[in-house]
Amino acid sequence: MNFSIYEQSQKNEIIALYLATFSASESKQEGEQVARLVTDFLAEPYPSTDLYVFVATDEQRIVGAIVLSRLQFAHAKEVFLLSPVAVATNWQGQGIGQKLIQFGCDKLAEQNVSLVMTYGDINFYGKVGFSVVSEEIIQAPHSLSYPKGWLVKPVLDDEILPITGKPSCLKPLDNPQLW
Numbered sequence: 001m002n003f004s005i006y007e008q009s010q011k012n013e014i015i016a017l018y019l020a021t022f023s024a025s026e027s028k029q030e031g032e033q034v035a036r037l038v039t040d041f042l043a044e045p046y047p048s049t050d051l052y053v054f055v056a057t058d059e060q061r062i063v064g065a066i067v068l069s070r071l072q073f074a075h076a077k078e079v080f081l082l083s084p085v086a087v088a089t090n091w092q093g094q095g096i097g098q099k100l101i102q103f104g105c106d107k108l109a110e111q112n113v114s115l116v117m118t119y120g121d122i123n124f125y126g127k128v129g130f131s132v133v134s135e136e137i138i139q140a141p142h143s144l145s146y147p148k149g150w151l152v153k154p155v156l157d158d159e160i161l162p163i164t165g166k167p168s169c170l171k172p173l174d175n176p177q178l179w
Contacts, residue, residue: 001096003103006053006065011042013062014055021086034084040172041067049111050170052080054104056087056096063091064100068108068116071141071167077114079138081169085120101128109155116153119144119179129153137162141169142179 006014018038023031041051049070056064064087071079082104087097105116105128118125119140122132130151137160140150154160168174 001063001099002057003100004055004057005107006055010055010062014042014053014065015039017062017065017088018084018086021089022084024089034086037084037172037178038065038067041069041170044171046170052104052107054100054107056100058091063088064096066097066100066104068104069170069173071117071169073163073167074165076163076165076167078108078112079115079117079163079167080108080113081173082116082118083120083173085118097124098128101125105129105153105155112156114154114156115160116155118151118153119146119149120151121149122151125151125153133160139163139166140179141167141174142176144179 015035015038019031019035022034052068054066055062066082066085068080068082071081073079082101085097108116118130130153132148133150133152135147135150138152144150152160
């Protein structure tokens with residue numbers, strides 16, 4: 001299994017991975033929504049310091065992908081949001097997602113990113129060091145429909161200090177319905 005930053009030539013394969021994975025695990029509608037989200041991320045010419053997409057490949061075939069995008073706070077350390085994450089259905093349960101997330105977090109730490117946030121299931125993300133964080137400590141860009149799903153992982157040190165203010169996120173995630 002190889003982990004790397006994605007290449008533009010992998011764009012369609014990554015989108016297909018998200019569509020298939022979320023269609024199988026959630027619904028066709030959810031698969032289409034997540035695939036559109038990823039399409040929007042990959043279509044925009046974001047600065048390389050604002051968006052990272054990492055892939056897990058097995059013999060040139062993409063079996064996992066993660067998107068990490070900047071959360072911009074007025075006065076804060078470097079913070080990124082992990083969303084969405086996909087591992088091909090027949091590759092799930094082998095730790096690929098966990099290893100890919102750790103790979104991405106390690107790469108962000110090399111860029112002096114302090115925290116990685118995500119919005120999801122603590123039972124999965126807790127396996128790679130995420131913990132629930134209150135919005136009194138770190139606000140989300142939009143109101144959360146499931147506040148216990150707001151998670152943080154320190155990547156430079158273990159200290160999580162409060163961050164003042166509401167962050168902005170990249171355009172594909174700047175939709176209250178996603179939160």
